[in-house]
Amino acid sequence: MRLAPKVLALALLAAAVPAAVLGLQLAAAGQPLRALASAGASLAFAAALAAAFGRGLAEPLAELVRGALDIARGRFGRQVPVPGRSEIGDLAYTFNYMSRELERQDAENGRLIRALERGTLETVRSLAGAIDAKDPYTRGHNGRVADLAVEIGRELGCDAATLQALEYGGLLHDVGKIGVPEALLRKTVPLSGPEMSVMRRHPAIGADIVREVELLRDALPAIRSHHERWDGGGYPDGLVGESIPLVARVVNAADTWDACTSSRPYQPALDPGDVVQILAGLRGAQIDPAVHDALLAVLHRRTNGALGKLRGAA
Amino acid sequence: MKILIADDDRLVRALLADVLAGLGHEVVAATDGAEAVELALRERPDAVILDFLMPRLSGVDSLARMRQGGRRVPAVLLTAISEPSVRDATGPDAPDVILEKPFDARAVARALEQALRAP
Numbered sequence: 117m118r119l120a121p122k123v124l125a126l127a128l129l130a131a132a133v134p135a136a137v138l139g140l141q142l143a144a145a146g147q148p149l150r151a152l153a154s155a156g157a158s159l160a161f162a163a164a165l166a167a168a169f170g171r172g173l174a175e176p177l178a179e180l181v182r183g184a185l186d187i188a189r190g191r192f193g194r195q196v197p198v199p200g201r202s203e204i205g206d207l208a209y210t211f212n213y214m215s216r217e218l219e220r221q222d223a224e225n226g227r228l229i230r231a232l233e234r235g236t237l238e239t240v241r242s243l244a245g246a247i248d249a250k251d252p253y254t255r256g257h258n259g260r261v262a263d264l265a266v267e268i269g270r271e272l273g274c275d276a277a278t279l280q281a282l283e284y285g286g287l288l289h290d291v292g293k294i295g296v297p298e299a300l301l302r303k304t305v306p307l308s309g310p311e312m313s314v315m316r317r318h319p320a321i322g323a324d325i326v327r328e329v330e331l332l333r334d335a336l337p338a339i340r341s342h343h344e345r346w347d348g349g350g351y352p353d354g355l356v357g358e359s360i361p362l363v364a365r366v367v368n369a370a371d372t373w374d375a376c377t378s379s380r381p382y383q384p385a386l387d388p389g390d391v392v393q394i395l396a397g398l399r400g401a402q403i404d405p406a407v408h409d410a411l412l413a414v415l416h417r418r419t420n421g422a423l424g425k426l427r428g429a430a
Numbered sequence: 431m432k433i434l435i436a437d438d439d440r441l442v443r444a445l446l447a448d449v450l451a452g453l454g455h456e457v458v459a460a461t462d463g464a465e466a467v468e469l470a471l472r473e474r475p476d477a478v479i480l481d482f483l484m485p486r487l488s489g490v491d492s493l494a495r496m497r498q499g500g501r502r503v504p505a506v507l508l509t510a511i512s513e514p515s516v517r518d519a520t521g522p523d524a525p526d527v528i529l530e531k532p533f534d535a536r537a538v539a540r541a542l543e544q545a546l547r548a549p
Contacts, residue, residue, distance in 0.1 A: 206511035213483040220485060 120170030127166030176204050193219035244287040251301045262286030264370040271410035281363050285338025289367050292322025319343050320352045337361035342368045345402045365404040369411050432456045434475035436466035438484050449535045463487025470496045482509040494523040504545040
């Protein structure tokens, strides 16, 4: 039973006894009309008082229920009116305090999480900087690959977690080069067979380096498989097509673009227009066709339409 | 004497500061519980007047931290609610006097005097 009708029933019940006694006495004294009138008046008075009191109880409680539902749904900070000084007033007052504190703590948690995420990204960037220090010809390459990989990911409609993996994967895709002798990294002439096989170990070395880092778990496939080819001719696992993780296919395309458009010990930077032609030749051979097209769309946007007109060319 | 007041309501702080200054006391004010604890350690007040429900740290918890060092600072707790469990607190962390809001200047003076006389 709701609170207001309960209070009303209780008051009427309590008023009925004296009203009946009074009515019987007046009736016995030969005044039945006055008996009815006085009994009716006292019951009506009791009912009016009870209704007002019941509403005074029920309304602030209903406000509190609405406020509690808001908080249950994570909408902190909701305040309810404080109905004077009673236990219900105290409850409303304390509720408002609790609600404000929850809102403050929620905001504080959000701030801490953002600071933590920033700190993590800075740590990953500094690790990527360690690769740059070892291989000066690729300075800035990791950051550019990360940015481009994230843009391609957006173009492909990837979710936030995948975009995060693309950023970390892009930054760290060459982290395994820490395990490759510097003399090899700086070589300006084509590598010999044995040298090439050492160089080709860097994706697996990189994956081993970050394997235990929980935070980089989603980026791990991008590090290990960024030299796989769509046609299966890549390394280290010789994966084919869709069996190559998407993050790796994206980082592979971004890596190829940036390697061709920046100068390397073994070749000067190529003209972006020529690189678009090269990419078209790699579409469906090295590069996933869908990723290639997304990359072209990104380039098209980046250059205000000067590049990427060959979209879809195979 | 130096009195530390702590309340998140600016009007309450202003009113308390006025009353205490009128009584010839020096006043330091905090806007929440954590700030009050910090100020108490730095300023070493002769007595504290704390609001019960403040942001970051309640008056009762602030008082417990202030007294952690073993210094038994006299304390008045302000409260807008008349819940008996607040009133019946005992032990070393309990406030000496509870002052219910709203209060007037005389009530503040009396509560402070009572807290300072407490053993």
